[in-house]
Amino acid sequence: MSATASPTRARWTAGLGNLVGREAAAWWAHGRWRLHALVWSAILAGLLALMLWVLPAVMERAGAQAGSGGITETAMQFPDLASVIVAVGVVLLCQGLLLDERRNGVLEWLLSKPVARPSVVLAKFVGQGSGLIVTVVAIPWGVVHVVLSLAAGELWNPLHSLGVAGILALVVVFHLALVLMLSTLTSSRVAILAIPIVAIVSADGLTGVFPDLFYVLPWSLGPVASVLLAEGLLVSAWPIVATVGWTLVLLAAGAAMLQRAEL
Numbered sequence: 266m267s268a269t270a271s272p273t274r275a276r277w278t279a280g281l282g283n284l285v286g287r288e289a290a291a292w293w294a295h296g297r298w299r300l301h302a303l304v305w306s307a308i309l310a311g312l313l314a315l316m317l318w319v320l321p322a323v324m325e326r327a328g329a330q331a332g333s334g335g336i337t338e339t340a341m342q343f344p345d346l347a348s349v350i351v352a353v354g355v356v357l358l359c360q361g362l363l364l365d366e367r368r369n370g371v372l373e374w375l376l377s378k379p380v381a382r383p384s385v386v387l388a389k390f391v392g393q394g395s396g397l398i399v400t401v402v403a404i405p406w407g408v409v410h411v412v413l414s415l416a417a418g419e420l421w422n423p424l425h426s427l428g429v430a431g432i433l434a435l436v437v438v439f440h441l442a443l444v445l446m447l448s449t450l451t452s453s454r455v456a457i458l459a460i461p462i463v464a465i466v467s468a469d470g471l472t473g474v475f476p477d478l479f480y481v482l483p484w485s486l487g488p489v490a491s492v493l494l495a496e497g498l499l500v501s502a503w504p505i506v507a508t509v510g511w512t513l514v515l516l517a518a519g520a521a522m523l524q525r526a527e528l
Contacts, residue, residue, distance in 0.1 A: 280380030288392025301400035310408040340495040348487035355440040356461045363448035383520035398434045406430040432490040439483045442512045446519035483508040
């Protein structure tokens, strides 16, 4: 039994290790990660600083009343906004990962070697996902934690920040899997960009009309992260569980469709 199972496993993972190294090298070999870590730290920490200090000062000068919740109110709003920015950013960064290789013949060249088609999808998910998590979430959220602590005048609860970082990492891997799956389904860049972004911006409206969708949509992770950062409460684990499930389904679907695709 094991003698027949081993070749089957080897077929769909053929070349996986080398491909993962190739994808990871795109981040780590040439210092690309430094630039992205700097840019994303500036975006997220800068936006938080704007919400904490600049906007209240502008509103005060204009004679308007700032929200009474102060830093707690900002902490309740920021992760939801950050999750949208991260999701859109991942879609924009990853929309050409597979599509460009299909168009310029690199994918066909790769598959002429002893490489399995599912390995291409899995390698891009692992190699690119690791770079995205470090540069879009881990390092920038460390800077965000420092800004929160400075605003609070004391160390912000690191467990709350760590939990939010984990949720944002899940936002990253879900949207990476979604873009990879769409890239095996269509060669239209417009579709690969538009479908995720439309879903991101319309999720609040959907959950407003159908409240039960909150528990199964990946785009509910933002509100979950907001409550976690501000109050340390996990309002529901179901969006987290559902997102993990959706990510696995998208990866399996992408691998299966690339296996059947005509290049």
